[in-house]
Amino acid sequence: xxxxxxxxxxxxxxxxxxxxxxxxxxxxxxxxxxxxxxxxxxxxxxxxxxxxxxxxxxxxxxxxxxxxxxxxxxxxxxxxxxxxxxxxxxxxxxxxxxxxxxxxxxxxxxxxxxxxxxxxxxxxxxxxxxxxxxxxxxxxxxxxxxxxxxxxxxxxxxxxxxxxxxxxxxxxxxxxxxxxxxxxxxxxxxxxxxxxxxxxxxxxxxxxxxxxxxxxxxxxxxxxxxxxxxxxxxxxxxxxxxxxxxxxxxxxxxxxxxxxxxxxxxxxxxxxxxxxxxxxxxxxxxxxxxxxxxxxxxxxxxxxxxxxxxxxxxxxxxxxxxxxxxxxxxxxxxxxxxxxxxxxxxxxxxxxxxxxxx
Numbered sequence: 001x002x003x004x005x006x007x008x009x010x011x012x013x014x015x016x017x018x019x020x021x022x023x024x025x026x027x028x029x030x031x032x033x034x035x036x037x038x039x040x041x042x043x044x045x046x047x048x049x050x051x052x053x054x055x056x057x058x059x060x061x062x063x064x065x066x067x068x069x070x071x072x073x074x075x076x077x078x079x080x081x082x083x084x085x086x087x088x089x090x091x092x093x094x095x096x097x098x099x100x101x102x103x104x105x106x107x108x109x110x111x112x113x114x115x116x117x118x119x120x121x122x123x124x125x126x127x128x129x130x131x132x133x134x135x136x137x138x139x140x141x142x143x144x145x146x147x148x149x150x151x152x153x154x155x156x157x158x159x160x161x162x163x164x165x166x167x168x169x170x171x172x173x174x175x176x177x178x179x180x181x182x183x184x185x186x187x188x189x190x191x192x193x194x195x196x197x198x199x200x201x202x203x204x205x206x207x208x209x210x211x212x213x214x215x216x217x218x219x220x221x222x223x224x225x226x227x228x229x230x231x232x233x234x235x236x237x238x239x240x241x242x243x244x245x246x247x248x249x250x251x252x253x254x255x256x257x258x259x260x261x262x263x264x265x266x267x268x269x270x271x272x273x274x275x276x277x278x279x280x281x282x283x284x285x286x287x288x289x290x291x292x293x294x295x296x297x298x299x300x301x302x303x304x305x306x307x308x309x310x311x312x313x314x315x316x317x318x319x320x321x322x323x324x325x326x327x328x329x330x331x332x333x334x335x336x337x338x339x340x341x342x343x344x345x346x347x348x349x350x351x352x353x354x355x356x357x358x
Contacts, residue, residue, distance in 0.1 A: 031191055035292055037159070039162065042158070047103060053120070053151070055116065055120035058115075066176050067178060069169045069177035071092035076182055077184075079289075081298065082160065084153065090169075094177075101167050104164050109166070163186075166180070166181050189248070189287045190249035192290035195328075195330065197245065199245075199356065201354070204353050207349055214239060217237065218235040225267045232275075238257055241255035250285070251286060255282050257281070263276045282305070295328060296325065300323070301315075325339070335356075335357070336352060
């Protein structure tokens with residue numbers, strides 16, 4: 001309604017085109033100001049004191065690599081998110097017993113470093129979930145097979161900006177690998193004015209198969225009821241899914257679902273197929289960020305309420321949970337988000353989600 005009023009005022013002033021241009025310019029300037037925060041170098045000792053790595057020991061001093069251990073990382077830059085942090089992923093066949101992590105800048109290393117024991121380093125298997133980056137729409141993710149993952153959270157004192165770190169592996173014989181350096185951009189909240197507003201999901205396409213909102217997704221399987229073989233069908237349906245992006249970098253997501261599932265106990269009692277019909281809903285709130293270089297939208301959930309079959313469960317994610325992390329395409333009143341799940345170089349699944357603006 002506000003947009004209509006602005007357009008009407010511009011029209012009456014016989015200055016419609018210049019008014020629209022000013023609005024666009026103002027929005028772009030605001031985006032530029034938000035994104036400019038991400039280019040500011042952060043003081044490494046302050047950031048180092050605000051890093052949270054579960055099970056790690058903070059030590060003072062510097063490290064001297066000896067070699068003898070090998071590991072690889074397939075990136076030299078990465079994004080982090082305020083409070084949520086980031087993940088350090090590497091791959092190594094060496095018999096390492098831990099990792100050292102130390103922040104650095106153009107003037108040298110931070111005063112202290114982190115000693116992360118092997119027991120606190122998660123090694124992913126094919127198809128297994130990492131603790132972060134579980135997709136909001138599908139509730140799943142796939143890490144790279146055999147990658148080692150160190151979770152790093154950030155204290156709320158860390159603002160948008162940049163810093164770098166060096167990581168080395170060590171073993172029980174005193175060997176310390178040569179370091180690999182990575183620079184991190186802590187993303188500012190918001191940063192894409194075209195996203196601001198409410199968006200309704202209209203359809204999803206997964207591996208080429210299209211499913212519209214309110215369209216049932218069904219599959220059949222064989223089982224036995226009272227000793228007789230029967231074919232059972234189960235279905236799920238997204239009734240609605242809305243995401244509202246606010247200009248202050250906050251968001252609210254709401255969806256409602258309907259499931260029709262086979263009930264084994266009731267079917268055995270009735271000697272016939274009995275399905276339960278279950279209503280569900282999910283509401284999450286948190287922050288959103290846009291990486292303009294990679295064209296990636298990330299949504300971090302800090303609080304969620306799930307209702308399923310009358311039961312209510314709440315989730316307070318103190319450090320946040322990545323609900324959406326995908327590339328975006330915005331055209332007029334339409335939005336497409338694309339998530340690609342893969343292990344290493346093997347592509348597994350491409351999911352596309354299409355939204356219309358309310």
